[in-house]
Amino acid sequence: MGHDSHAARSPLDTRELLDLDRRHVWHPYGPMPGRAAPLVVESASGVRLRLAEEFCGRRELVDGMSSWWSAVHGYNHPVLNEAARAQLESMSHVMFGGLTHEPAVRLAKRLVDITPAGLEHVFLADSGSVSVEVAVKMCLQYWRSQGRGAKRRLMTWRGGYHGDTWQPMSVCDPEGGMHELWSGVLPRQVFADAPPPGFGAAPDEAYVRHLRETVGRHADELAAVIVEPVVQGAGGMRFHSPAYVRALREACDEHDVLLVLDEIATGFGRTGALFAADHAGVTPDVMCLGKALTGGYLTLAAALCTPRVAAGISQGEVPVLAHGPTFMGNPLAAAVADASVGLLLEGDWAAEVRRVEEGLRTGLAGAEELPGVTGVRVLGAIGVLQLGHEADMAAATRAAARHGVWLRPFRDMVYAMPPYVTGDEDLAAVCAAMRAAAAEG
Ligand SMILES: *Cc1c(COP(=O)(O)O)cnc(C)c1O
Numbered sequence: 001m002g003h004d005s006h007a008a009r010s011p012l013d014t015r016e017l018l019d020l021d022r023r024h025v026w027h028p029y030g031p032m033p034g035r036a037a038p039l040v041v042e043s044a045s046g047v048r049l050r051l052a053e054e055f056c057g058r059r060e061l062v063d064g065m066s067s068w069w070s071a072v073h074g075y076n077h078p079v080l081n082e083a084a085r086a087q088l089e090s091m092s093h094v095m096f097g098g099l100t101h102e103p104a105v106r107l108a109k110r111l112v113d114i115t116p117a118g119l120e121h122v123f124l125a126d127s128g129s130v131s132v133e134v135a136v137k138m139c140l141q142y143w144r145s146q147g148r149g150a151k152r153r154l155m156t157w158r159g160g161y162h163g164d165t166w167q168p169m170s171v172c173d174p175e176g177g178m179h180e181l182w183s184g185v186l187p188r189q190v191f192a193d194a195p196p197p198g199f200g201a202a203p204d205e206a207y208v209r210h211l212r213e214t215v216g217r218h219a220d221e222l223a224a225v226i227v228e229p230v231v232q233g234a235g236g237m238r239f240h241s242p243a244y245v246r247a248l249r250e251a252c253d254e255h256d257v258l259l260v261l262d263e264i265a266t267g268f269g270r271t272g273a274l275f276a277a278d279h280a281g282v283t284p285d286v287m288c289l290g291k292a293l294t295g296g297y298l299t300l301a302a303a304l305c306t307p308r309v310a311a312g313i314s315q316g317e318v319p320v321l322a323h324g325p326t327f328m329g330n331p332l333a334a335a336v337a338d339a340s341v342g343l344l345l346e347g348d349w350a351a352e353v354r355r356v357e358e359g360l361r362t363g364l365a366g367a368e369e370l371p372g373v374t375g376v377r378v379l380g381a382i383g384v385l386q387l388g389h390e391a392d393m394a395a396a397t398r399a400a401a402r403h404g405v406w407l408r409p410f411r412d413m414v415y416a417m418p419p420y421v422t423g424d425e426d427l428a429a430v431c432a433a434m435r436a437a438a439a440e441g
Contacts, residue, residue, distance in 0.1 A: 014040055014052045036394060044075035047422050049406055056401035064400070064407045064416035064430045069233070069265045071296030073343055074419040080295050083339035087332050096124075096329040103334035110341055111302060115275060116283040119304040123321070124329045128264040128290030129163030131301035132226070134323055135286040136167045139224035139258045142309050145316020153187070155218060155225045155257075157211075159194035161234035162226065162262050171226055173235045190218045195240035199230065199279075199379050203243035211244065212251045219255035224285070226260040230276035230379075233265035237384045237415050239377060242280035249282045258309065264290035264301065268341070269349045270417065272357060272380035285309050295340030300333035352420040356381040359424055360416070363431025373438050383431070384415040385438045396441025405433035414438045 012020070022034045030036075040052035048060045055061075066072060073080065087103060094101065108122040123138075125131040136154065143151035154171055162168035170186040172179070173194075179186065192214045196204045215225060229245045232238045245261070252259040261284035266276035270292065273279045277287070286309060290301035313321055360383035367376045367385055375386035391409040400407040407416060407430075414437045416430050 017052075046074045046076070047419050047426055048075075056398050058401055058404050060404070061401060061406040062404055062418075062422070062426045062429055062433075064405050064418050064433065066292075066417050066419050067296050069270060069291040069417055070294070072268060072270075072292045072420050073295045073340065074421045075296075077295065077343070079343050080297055080336055080339055083336050084297065084332060087335035090331075092332045093327065093330050095326070097324060101329070101331050101334075103331045103338060104329035107334045107338045107341075108302075110338060111289065111304060114341070114345070115287055115289075115304055116277050118283040118306050119287055120307055121305050121310045123303045123305075123323070124334065125301045125303060126325050126327050126330075127163075127299050128288065128301045129165040129168050130325065131264070131288040131290055131303045132162050132168040132260075132262060133165055134303040134321075135226070135260045135262075135288050135305075136224070137323060138286055138303065138305055138309055138313060138321065139260065141316065141318070141321065142258065142312040143223050145312050145318075150221055151223045151257075153189055153218065153221045153223065155190040155192065155214060155222050156227055157192040157194055159232045159235045159238055160228055160262075161232065162228075163264075190214065190222065194232075194238070195244045197238055197240060197377075199239040199241065201241055203241045203247075208244065208247045211247050212254075215248070215251040215255050215257055219257055222255075222257045224258040224260050225252055226262060228262050228276075229266060229282070230279050231266050231271055231382065234410075236411070237377075237382070237413055239379045242276075242282075245277065245280035245282050249280070249284075252285075258285040260284060260286040260288065262288045264288050268292040268344060269353050269420065270380050270382060272350070272353050274349070293340070294333055294337040295343070297336045297340070298330070298333040300330065300337055349420060353381050355424075356418060356420060356422060356427060359422075359427035360431060363428050364434065367435055367438065370435060370438055381420060382415070382417045383434065384413055385434055387412045387414065387438060387441075391437075391441045393441065396437035399436040399440035400433035403429055403433035403436055405430050407433055407437055409437055409441055414441065 039055055041049050042052045043050045047062050049063050050060050111122055112120055123134050125134050140152050156171040159173050162171050170189050196207050225248055261277050263275050267289045286305045288303050294300050357380055360378045364376050372387050373385050374388045377384045390412055396409040414434050418430055
């Protein structure tokens, strides 16, 4: 089809589109050619996705996923549209080497203002995984600049997820696919046990000792500890006590190890605090942001660090951070991100997330009685039904769609993290769909 440039201009009928998609387009974690037909989305507005054709009797689905944690304000938002349009009129992109611009500078200042005190320097990257790569590079280079190049391993706890490029993969949960597939290829990192579950649970003293001991034992080879604070997302949607994040901060300080908090999923209000680190009252040495940063409009991420890390690198043997993506600081993405964070701060995000949390708690109450469901957990705008078995993704997706909701269960759970603007009725539909997906998937 590549030879016929006009073919792309006339609209594709849905059959043709799906056929081309199957033959030519990779989807996340998919085979080639694709086996399961995806749904074709025509447009999206508010909390609704409009499909090109009916699926399970529905043309529109309430989005229970916020497009993987990102679309916190919903789709086609007039303020974000206007920010994008206005920026497009002046420039979509210019290189960041030797040039700068207002959208990137405004956004960086805003991020410094709202993240935990002490984070002052912002590296803008194109995706969450790349921001984790940059965070790791910062930490390794910091120690090398101090003449301590042996400190180049990472420690994390089990059950985490930090992205799909190499350094992030090496600190994802070692159980399951990627580590087994890539053993001998991935850098070997230090793993502590998974944090005991429960956001409100009393901290387990034995586990705190285990964390401290693991940091202490490996201190000479550790550049950094990297974890998702409070909520482990794609590794299993588990919540834990902020006390463990504090324990890591203390252990890292005691043993001269840097602390990286990956807030790519948890940032911008999702857990009920603006950043999950705020639950713990902790400032990391490096913090990664992504996903909801642009309100789900464009790909953008950031790695923020403290003056200590920045100075350590910049006064070292190679006194620069050798990283510079082509689309670094993309003005279009930065302008939308600035508008999205502005929208969050100007509205009452905390009350909205609390309302969503209440809706999820009410709608999922008693769901642990359903056959196949072993637990229910809700924190902020995140709701999870834990299953006692692997979810049948296709069956669960259809069951949710019959209730007019888009859900994408994975592993052994059905979960939702709806946009903060989801109305109460739509929230009730999301919960009903989760129950149905758990029962049928
Ligand atoms: C999604 C995610 C990433 C990776 O971000 P991408 O933009 O998909 O590369 C990293 N860490 C966490 C905690 C995430 O949820």
